[in-house]
Amino acid sequence: MVFSTVLTSVPNLYLTRKPKNIHIQIRCLSSPSVSISSQSNLTQFDLKAYWATLYAEITQKLEEAIPVKYPDQIYEAMRYSVLAKGAKRAPPVMCVAAYEIFGDNRLAAFPTACALEMVHAASLIHDDLPCMDDALERRGQPSNHKVFGDDMAILAGDALFPLGFHHIVMHTPPELVPESRLLRVIAEIARTVGSSGMAAGQFLDLKGGNTVDFIQEKKYGAMGECSAVCGGLLAGAKDDEIERLRRYGRAVGVLYEVVNDVLLSKSTEKEGTEGQEKKGKGYVRLYGIEKSMEIMEELRSKAKNELDGFEKYGDCVAPLYSFIDYAINRGFNVSDLSQ
């Protein structure tokens, strides 16, 4: 395994700071089950360009979706978090990418993609509160409550959740997505955020205990799962395809977090005792580096295997394959895409 330089970011769902030449080599990108065509997709697909285009479009739509009106402060607070330069837009990009396996008009997916980002931002705002994770920073800037106060932060989160749903129903073209599918999308997002999903994960995380796998799945896997599933639902994918997307999304979401954990603990090794507090509290602390690397490989493999079931869709699956590689290799810095 090869790595270099120091990573100083605080672990969260996705990296926030520039990973200077951090590189992790997994023994092989290919496994016997992978067909030649999907392997060549892996090497040819330009994820950076794909992500950059989507990033710009989604950011613009989010900007339009949250104009400042009276009372100004709530909109300022909402925009502050949703439009943060450090945001990666991973949930919306995942949603559109999943949609495009089956569907041919991304306009169908954009409102849901934006809603996912709003809901994601809302849950982060609440997670960062002093009574919760008490985070000082988020996405490369001070946390929402540090700038606007605890009351405004609670309200901003409370406003972003329903805005997400409102955005979906008001902006999804009915000729592209029948209402019955919209209802399934709403149910999926609501379930993800709620007491059996992310709220459960956050609750257990705060209360402590050893169920790190459950927490990781609920907190981090949930958003990946939800985004992929929503994309499939919007495009009218079949039930077994939805479930495949679900398993893929969950694996990739957790994989991102495990890699974050590993990268962070590698960097704190270099920093010495100073970095001890920042050490990941998840997999690495519980299982150690070696076992965590094994888990990474398992998740990578699992995610790939799920996508192999979409072989008949050919090149359309390429973006989702490339997310897996990106989770591990972090070949570019997503926040650079916002320039």
Added chain:
Amino acid sequence: MRYSLLAGGKRVRPILCIASCELVGGDESLAMPIACAIEMIHTASLIHDDFPCMDNDDLRRGKPTNHKVFGESTAVLAGDALLSLAFEYIACKANNVSPDRLVRVFAELSSAIGSKGLVAGQLVDIESEGKVVSLKELEFIHVHKTAKLLEACVVCGVIIGGGNDNNNEKVRIYARFIGLLFQVVDDILDVTKSSMELGKTAGKDLVSNKATYPKVMGIDEAKNFAYHLMNQALQQLACFDTAKAAPLYHLAYYIANRQN
């Protein structure tokens, strides 16, 4: 979640929803899932409103507030989870309502509780504390904090029951007046009743220097205004079948004359 949701409460909002559905010929069973979801949403907003950094209440529906019992972090999550459960519940349980009507229900509800509704009202309410507030600002607070959700209750009921746009507008205006009436009476009761009778902390408005109708208008004018609002609300029901509109008539009377 259960602690707050099942603590009691008058269930005015779910009842408004069901009554509006029946007003236009719909069945109670059609509206029930949405009615329950509305109560979840309302409860979620109360849990968050009671936080120390917001209204800072120790008592709600006759019991200690959620964060007092479970701690703030659990209370934040309970509110968030109730809100999302409400949306999930409507999407999954309202099986006999057509998808296009449910989508309109989502549009209506989500608009009422966010930055154009509940949240806006709560924000301006907090920002107005300790300041001189005009009648117009007071009305903004109460329209957004209370009336918007009540409007959503009745409009959703009419949508589910198969009413037309004209029905929608009449009940919406009815609910707008009821919503304001609710708050005016709330303000009057806060001044005139004890905590035990109210079920929540009394005299808070005076202590917290919050803007209220009695403070802005005087207690007698506030009472007159309440009756004026009630009459305006009742006028909206004139075009409906009397028997079907009876629950909504009586709800208006109840809200105007309640003692807690």
